[in-house]
Amino acid sequence: MTENDKLTEEKIFEAATDVFVDKGMDGARMQDIAIHAGINKALLHYYYRTKDQLFNAVFEMIAGKVLKKFAPVFEDNLSLEEKIRFFFKEHIKFLQENPKLPAFVLNEINRNPARIKKLLKNVHFETLWQKLYEQHKSELGKYNITEDALPQLMVSIAALSVFPFAARGLIEGILDKVGVDFNDYIEQRKEFAAEFVIRAIRK
Numbered sequence: 001m002t003e004n005d006k007l008t009e010e011k012i013f014e015a016a017t018d019v020f021v022d023k024g025m026d027g028a029r030m031q032d033i034a035i036h037a038g039i040n041k042a043l044l045h046y047y048y049r050t051k052d053q054l055f056n057a058v059f060e061m062i063a064g065k066v067l068k069k070f071a072p073v074f075e076d077n078l079s080l081e082e083k084i085r086f087f088f089k090e091h092i093k094f095l096q097e098n099p100k101l102p103a104f105v106l107n108e109i110n111r112n113p114a115r116i117k118k119l120l121k122n123v124h125f126e127t128l129w130q131k132l133y134e135q136h137k138s139e140l141g142k143y144n145i146t147e148d149a150l151p152q153l154m155v156s157i158a159a160l161s162v163f164p165f166a167a168r169g170l171i172e173g174i175l176d177k178v179g180v181d182f183n184d185y186i187e188q189r190k191e192f193a194a195e196f197v198i199r200a201i202r203k
Helices: 003-027 030-037 041-047 051-069 080-097 101-111 113-119 125-135 137-142 150-166 168-177 182-202
Strands: none
Touching: 003 030, 003 041, 003 051, 003 101, 030 041, 030 051, 051 080, 080 137, 080 150, 080 182, 101 113, 101 150, 125 137, 125 150, 150 168, 150 182, 168 182
16 A cells, blocks of 8 residues: 555544534445545445445544554553553543534444444453453452452443533533533543442442
8 A cells, every 4th residue: 555545544434433423324325425435426435335334444543543542451460440540541531522423323233233242252351251250359359349240340441531421411401500611510520430439449
């Protein structure tokens, strides 16, 4: 692949991500993506023959970026509590930068769960959870968290981070009624959610 090819593909990925996130798989058109990328539709089809093929590539790229960003969670140099604080700080920051992403992912899961399962088949979550368990076996034992319960803990942590963005319209409306700014609430949540989980597992 030449340098020009790489630059063109990067433009396509950026444009496709914006259009897919904004309009969803069903609402997005290849013509929209081509215009957004500043290229003609024929060139877009040269790189990606179908919308499905491009969507799959974009979804895999997003998943890869997320896993790469949170790679420190799976390293040995942080305690479990430090990893929980790191996750909430970085994950909420990531969602602040990509606020439409949770709704996009949830919509696509509901629209075509078989596609999402297929895209995630190469992500071995059981291996990641096993690695975390081995790294923090003694800490988890102290908190009475078994290996079987680790997926429950991980999904609960992720939900505390994602839900305010996935349900932003509802949450923002409720907060407005009590005089709380949504952005201030999200900023405070980075610390609050981490401490909430840590206090819960310590009990």
